Amino acid sequence: MAVQPEGTPCWADAMFGDIEGAKRFYADVLGWTFGESSSEYGHYTQAYANGRAVAAVVPPMPGQDGRSQWCLYFASPDAAATAERIRHHGGEVLMEPMRVGDLGTMCLGREPSGAVFGVWQAGRHEGFEATATPGAYCWAEVFTRDPERTDAFLAAVFPYRMKEIDDDAVDFRMFEVGEDTVLGRMRMTDDFPPEVPSYINVYFTVDDCDAAVARATGLGAVCRFGPMTSPFGRFAALSDPQGANFTVIDVTTTEGGMPRTRDV
Numbered sequence: 001m002a003v004q005p006e007g008t009p010c011w012a013d014a015m016f017g018d019i020e021g022a023k024r025f026y027a028d029v030l031g032w033t034f035g036e037s038s039s040e041y042g043h044y045t046q047a048y049a050n051g052r053a054v055a056a057v058v059p060p061m062p063g064q065d066g067r068s069q070w071c072l073y074f075a076s077p078d079a080a081a082t083a084e085r086i087r088h089h090g091g092e093v094l095m096e097p098m099r100v101g102d103l104g105t106m107c108l109g110r111e112p113s114g115a116v117f118g119v120w121q122a123g124r125h126e127g128f129e130a131t132a133t134p135g136a137y138c139w140a141e142v143f144t145r146d147p148e149r150t151d152a153f154l155a156a157v158f159p160y161r162m163k164e165i166d167d168d169a170v171d172f173r174m175f176e177v178g179e180d181t182v183l184g185r186m187r188m189t190d191d192f193p194p195e196v197p198s199y200i201n202v203y204f205t206v207d208d209c210d211a212a213v214a215r216a217t218g219l220g221a222v223c224r225f226g227p228m229t230s231p232f233g234r235f236a237a238l239s240d241p242q243g244a245n246f247t248v249i250d251v252t253t254t255e256g257g258m259p260r261t262r263d264v
Contacts, residue, residue: 004075007158010127011073013056049135073118113146139203141184166260229255
């Protein structure tokens with residue numbers, strides 16, 4: 001796949017204390033295979049679905065702590081300029097733009113409500129080699145307790161247009177790049193325990209949602225929601241055995257009509 005337009009999700013990775021356990025889990029649940037571990041880049045290891053790079057896993061650096069979680073990266077033609085906009089609009093730069101050999105330049109940021117994300121300026125590594133196919137990334141949503149600040153921040157940092165679900169009972173917005181809808185934003189309700197911070201939920205495609213959930217829970221994952229069928233597919237939210245949240249979705253199994261939306 002070519003370099004993605006600015007603001008488009010382009011890569012996902014996660015840090016795991018038990019890297020071999022993570023490989024076994026995602027190999028069984030999503031069918032991933034793994035490349036060689038790169039000692040030059042902290043034993044960063046790419047995952048493949050049907051031979052195409054779709055994500056990566058990495059062990060923590062010495063002395064590094066923190067729970068496992070998926071990090072979504074957004075494409076940028078200039079990571080340094082994006083980092084400046086993150087600061088200027090109320091976010092925090094957690095890792096300054098850093099060149100990763102000839103692969104590209106990355107930085108890590110946190111939006112005002114606390115969700116962590118990455119920025120990727122592509123070099124030789126352009127990002128996902130496949131999307132919306134079994135085992136590959138297909139969608140993501142920002143879950144936030146402060147949607148007004150999150151919406152303003154995202155629209156200022158990236159060249160997004162916004163739409164929202166035309167239903168006063170649902171606080172859900174969508175962000176568009178060109179003609180493509182690339183990201184969702186959901187208000188966190190009281191259903192979420194207060195200790196759960198804002199986060200970005202990454203969706204991976206599967207052939208059969210129920211079978212994927214059965215495989216995942218059989219390996220120690222926790223099903224947080226679903227499976228349920230929507231106009232977008234049949235999906236379920238999971239926490240893997242090391243605590244990283246993600247969602248599986250079968251986009252071929254749908255139910256109901258698409259919701260009406262309105263421009264913001």
